[in-house]
Amino acid sequence: MSALAAAAVAVRELDADQRAALDACVVAALALSSSEGEARGRTRLLMECHGRYVRSFGVLDPAPPFKVFLERLRGSRVADLLPRQPRESALGELWLLDDDGMPSSALNRIAVEAAEYSHQAPGIGADIRHLHSLLRAVGMLSEGAGLSRISGETVQHAVFRALRAAGFEAYTQGREAMVRTPVLTRRELSRNAALTELGAYTEISPTRQFGGVWAACPMCGWTMRAIYRSNGAVDLECEDERHSLLGARYRAESVAGDWRLAPRGELRAVPELIPVEGHVALPYALWLWVTLPGLLEVELRDRLVAMGAEVRLWPFGDAYDLHVTVPGRSMSWRVDVKTWADPYGLAQKLRESPEGPGKLCFVVPEHLRGYLPVLRRGVLGTEARVLTDIDLVAEVGRA
Known part of the structure; x- marks a missing residue:
């Protein structure tokens, strides 16, 4: 299990006071790492975070004073920031800010998944503020309601509900566009009425640009994070x-x-540096909950169609992800793709589904093959199955 996936499990295991402290630390770290916004506003936000942080500790275990709180945000592991510091926790391996005081990957992920007030923070919080407006616009949140937790289901429901209003064809095209092209030119966006009306694309975040340019990840096409180094490199x-x-x-x-x-890694192909001007991108939360899981869904569709299968993406109002049939054969597959790196959380979710899994075929990426026994126990006693994407392609090929 990756460090971020393990951290997501650890966050769910925190008690109410520890979660409140984490929320306060996340928002304060976002504010500290950003040069955006008015200075007095950031200070007020930091003081509000510290007040909530102090309350989470109680009287028997007093929290550090304001100055020490800010210092610890820059130099302490996440677990060490919390009341009754959780031992043997994945949060003991992560920091909220990197060595240069910039948001870490852990901070970005937790900000979306767990921070109650992160939509108020400057900097990367702009992504989350935009999502808050999007959710409110489609009726998921009442006016003025706090954004206590942005779950994957909430994000997907909000976006997909808005897309469905344009009709099934526009819904499928719009959702696939958010998977294949998480960054668009403004001209391309203007040609897609459903995406334009949705308002999902926004300015490229300052944390993912430098010198007026940005670069796309060669695997998902989204904007890579820019981390400034002391020698002037990025x-x-x-x-x-x-x-x-x-x-x-x-x-x-x-x-x-x-x-x-x-290149600093194994990929030797170097992406193009593209001007920020004239481009818009999905915010972090929509990339995390729509683009990333959609990559395998769309790739599977393309591979199966190339084999001669007939595949419908997101059929019946998104009841599941792929409906697969083979011409001249009576077999069919109702496929629900799961890309979670947390098999135990996924297994629990499969067990807790109020409607049950039915005859769905749950498909996980091949690199999660080692978790199949855990996931299969999650659907034990049902008609559902759990396969990897390689297994599914082979099964359809044999039909």
């Missing part, structure tokens, strides 16, 4: 931990005023 890496580990890491250096990229 490191670029995909926000997805697995993509970064597989080689989506680069270093940009200015040579005579011209930025040049060099």
Whole structure:
């Protein structure tokens, strides 16, 4: 299990006071790492975060004073920031800010998944503020309601509900566009009425650009995070931990005023540096909950169609992800793709489904094959099955 996936499990295991402290730390770290916004506003937000942080500790275990709180945000592991510091927790391996005081991958992920007030924070919080407006616009949140937790289901429901209003064809095209093209030119966006009306694309975040340019991850096409180094260089890496580990890491250096990229990982192909001007991107939350899981769904559709199968994406109002049939054969597959790196959380979700899994075929990516026994126990006693994408392609090929 990756560090971020393990951290997601650890966050769910925190008690109410520890979660409140984590929320306060996440928002304060977002504010500290950003130069955007008015200084007094950031200070007020930091003081509000500290007040909530202090209350989470109670009287028997007093929290550190304001100055020490800010210092610890920059130098302490996440677990060490919490009341009754959780031992043997994945949060003991993560920091909210990196060595240069910039948001870590852990901070970005937790901000979306767990922070109650992160939509108020400057910097990367702009992504979350935009999502808050989007959810309110489609009726998921009442006016003025706090954004206590942005779950994958909430994000998907909000976006997909708005797309469905344009009709099934527009829904499928719009959703696939958000998977295949998480960054668009403004001209391309203007040609897609459903996406334009949805308002899902926004300005490229300052944390993912430098010198007026940005670069796309070669695996998912989204904007890579820009990390400034003290020597003037800029490191670029995909926000997805697995993509970064597989080689989506680069270093940009200015040579005579011209930025040049060099690989820092196994991928030797170097992406193009593209001007920020004229481009818009999905915010972090929509990339995380729509683009990333959709990559395998769309790829599977393309592979199966190339084999001669007939495949419908997201049929019956998104009841599941793929409906697969083979011409001249009576067999069919109702496929629900799951890309979670947390098999135990996924197994629990499968068990807790109020309607039950039915005859669905749950498909996980091949790199999660080792978790199949855990996932299969989650659907034990039902008609559902759990396969990897390679297994599914082979099964359809044999039909």
